[in-house]
Amino acid sequence: xxxxxLQYFVAVAETRHFTRAADLVHxxxxxxxxxxxxxxxxxxxxxxxRARGNITLTDAGEALLPLARRILADADxxxxxxxxxxxxxxxxxxxxxxxxxxxxxxxxxxxxxxxxYPGIRLLIEEGGSHxxxxxxxxxxxxxxxxxxxxxxxxPALTTVELLREDLVVVSSPDAxxxxxxxxxxxxxxxxxxxxxxxxxxxxxxxxxVAACRAEGFEPDFAVEGGxxxxxxxxxxxxxxxxxxxRMVAARSxxxxxxxxxxxxxxxxxxxxxxxxxxxxxxxxxxxxxxxLER
Numbered sequence: 001x002x003x004x005x006l007q008y009f010v011a012v013a014e015t016r017h018f019t020r021a022a023d024l025v026h027x028x029x030x031x032x033x034x035x036x037x038x039x040x041x042x043x044x045x046x047x048x049x050r051a052r053g054n055i056t057l058t059d060a061g062e063a064l065l066p067l068a069r070r071i072l073a074d075a076d077x078x079x080x081x082x083x084x085x086x087x088x089x090x091x092x093x094x095x096x097x098x099x100x101x102x103x104x105x106x107x108x109x110x111x112x113x114x115x116x117y118p119g120i121r122l123l124i125e126e127g128g129s130h131x132x133x134x135x136x137x138x139x140x141x142x143x144x145x146x147x148x149x150x151x152x153x154x155p156a157l158t159t160v161e162l163l164r165e166d167l168v169v170v171s172s173p174d175a176x177x178x179x180x181x182x183x184x185x186x187x188x189x190x191x192x193x194x195x196x197x198x199x200x201x202x203x204x205x206x207x208x209v210a211a212c213r214a215e216g217f218e219p220d221f222a223v224e225g226g227x228x229x230x231x232x233x234x235x236x237x238x239x240x241x242x243x244x245x246r247m248v249a250a251r252s253x254x255x256x257x258x259x260x261x262x263x264x265x266x267x268x269x270x271x272x273x274x275x276x277x278x279x280x281x282x283x284x285x286x287x288x289x290x291x292l293e294r
Contacts, residue, residue, distance in 0.1 A: 003075065005039040006068040008032050009047060013065050016055045092121040093284045096132040096144035098203055099228045101270060104247030105145070105163070109294050113287050120283050126227075128201040133157065136275055142284035145291075147203040148269040159271040162291060166246045167207070167266040169259045172238040177259065184262035188215045194222035194240040196231050203268070208243045211266055232256065 011021035012032070022029040040047050045060035057065065097106060102124065110122060125135065129146040136144050137156060148159065169185045171178050178193050179185035190212060197219070198205040212219040222240035228248065235242050236255040243266065249258045272291055274280050280288065 001039065001042055002035075003071075005035045006071055008035050009039060009061075009064065010068050010072060012036060012048065012055065013057055013061065018055065088117050088120065088283055088286060090119045091281065091283050092123055093281070093287050094123045094125070094140065094142045095284075095287065096125045096127060096135055096141045096146075098129060098132070098145065098147060099126045100204060100245050100248050101145045102126055103228050104165075104245055104251055105270070105294075107251075109287075109291055113290055117283065117286070129203050130201065133273070136273060139275070139278070142274065142280045143288055144273045146271055146273050147207075148271045150273075156276055157273050158276045159273045160292065162270045162272050164267055164269050167204075167243050167261060167268065168246050168249050169241050169261060170232070170235050170244055170249050170252070170256045171241040171259065172236055173255070173257045175238050175241075175257075177257070178241050179259065182262075184260050186262045187211050187266065188217075190219060190241075190243075191215070191217040193220070195219050196226070196234045196240040196242040197221045197224035198231055199225045199227065202227075204243065204245075207266065207268060 007025055008021065008027070011024045012018055015021045015024060018033055018036075019029050022032040025032070036047065043060065043064070046058050047061035047064060049056045049058055106124075113120070114122065125132070125141065127135070129150060132141065132144040132146050133150055133154060135141045137154065145162065146159070148161065150157075150159070169178050169190075179189040182189075195208070197208070209219060223234050226234065228244070231242050231244070232248075232252050234240065243261075245268065246258075249256065272288060274284075274288070279285075
């Protein structure tokens with residue numbers, strides 16, 4: 001009994017027509033008929049009652065049909081599983097993330113993923129949440145780490161909350177302590193500080209400016225327009241203070257003083273997003289699992 005013969009048998013059983021079945025499996029009708037006859041000879045029983053314009057299953061055919069369908073389904077599952085495993089030996093994952101997430105969260109997870117799947121290329125795109133959502137929607141990314149709430153909520157995206165992170169104030173150790181030396185800085189204290197501010201479109205910029213305005217003042221920028229590394233460098237140089245994620249501050253090394261924000265403080269929520277209508281590739285799903293279980 002050959003796998004191909006079972007395919008032909010199921011096609012005839014479902015169409016009840018030899019010519020239509022041959023078209024369905026892309027084979028010449030005489031070849032299909034010969035394979036069905038060979039299968040019947042091997043099984044020692046007729047599978048079809050053949051009458052002009054009327055093809056019906058015999059008792060033997062009725063008995064074989066669910067078994068044949070199961071065999072074909074198992075073979076398809078096996079093929080799919082093997083292909084999925086092969087995707088973890090080679091291929092790529094296209095991951096988008098905000099720059100602060102790239103600095104704080106991703107290094108350890110990506111190192112663990114690379115150690116486990118060294119054949120997978122990791123393509124990282126940094127950007128604000130708005131840009132990343134757009135890239136996801138057009139299929140240029142498999143996954144993205146974005147800040148919630150999204151600037152433009154999209155029903156075409158699925159988001160899973162990953163973490164809620166505190167924001168802190170960083171300053172140069174050589175500069176006076178922000179907040180008049182208190183152990184925790186209030187948002188209102190930032191009115192008397194000069195801020196090193198991120199570029200437009202940066203999630204942290206929008207969050208910080210909105211918090212200052214909620215306290216009734218416009219923040220004073222000493223420098224603005226930088227990415228994360230530049231902002232931290234300007235703070236180390238004593239140009240001003242900045243509001244950054246705690247994880248980034250913890251990884252930034254020496255040369256920065258870290259001061260928490262007084263309750264209720266400021267926070268941000270990081271989520272993992274992907275398109276709702278397209279399942280991410282196997283390698284991307286594995287990275288997704290590692291991020292969620294980190």
